[in-house]
Amino acid sequence: MSTVGNATNIFWQELPVGRLERQKLLNQKGCVVWITGLSGSGKSTLACSLSRELYTRGKLSYVLDGDNLRHGLNKDLGFKAEDRTENIRRVGEVAKLFADAGLICIASLISPYRKDRDACRAMLPDNNFVEASSFWMVYMNMPLALCEQRDAKGLYKLARAGKIKGFTGIDDPYEPPLNCEMEINEKDGVCPTPGAMAGEVVSYLEEKGYLHDNI
């Protein structure tokens, strides 16, 4: 019996089917690919391309997209610092469940604060069967000027006009990762195609042994 946060007198229920059995069923290993970066940096584009590529290889993934989760699970949260922190914490917990379920969970959120991303990393256990953590961070390192030029949703324009307050990169900070597993950059001023970005992540998953069960 224990107390966790505000929950008192709670018990951990052991469950009959375990992570390893689920992984065997799916012939893959559960993990989290956490994509961070400015609005417009290409997080959702990579997440979509990656999940499609995994699907064509017969691998089960699920995308947790910040914008989409804010339509449901996180609709009570705004964009002030403590709301973003709670947003990332909840998504980290959900991602952990998906990874435990055996899925390749692709989380795509701005996640601007280092301490919040690090807290999510700390939630995920090291995988004893591969030489890598089951939490990988991909940093979409695109210049603000490019994101602002893309402005797919018109939000930068509104932020510059002062109609959105606390917009990441404009008047709210983005803290670049110091410890990410992969960084996507422009090369010679050109952004890699969505397929190339996804291919890079798939190669990494393959190399680290996540696309097979073989336990």
Ligand SMILES: Nc1ncnc2c1ncn2[C@@H]1O[C@H](COP(=O)(O)OS(=O)(=O)O)[C@@H](OP(=O)(O)O)[C@H]1O
């Ligand atoms: N103030 C402010 N700052 C940044 N972004 C804003 C803001 N207001 C609304 N939006 C829209 O919300 C999307 C980001 O949601 P996230 O859950 O990923 O944000 S966060 O991780 O909690 O910072 C983000 O989506 P993406 O463009 O896909 O990143 C925006 O469409």
Ligand SMILES: Nc1ncnc2c1ncn2[C@@H]1O[C@H](COP(=O)(O)OP(=O)(O)O)[C@@H](O)[C@H]1O
């Ligand atoms: N690799 C890329 N090459 C060209 N355009 C891209 C690329 N990645 C994203 N884009 C475009 O940039 C815009 C923002 O991408 P999106 O994936 O929505 O970013 P985010 O999810 O980070 O806000 C979209 O119009 C998208 O088509």
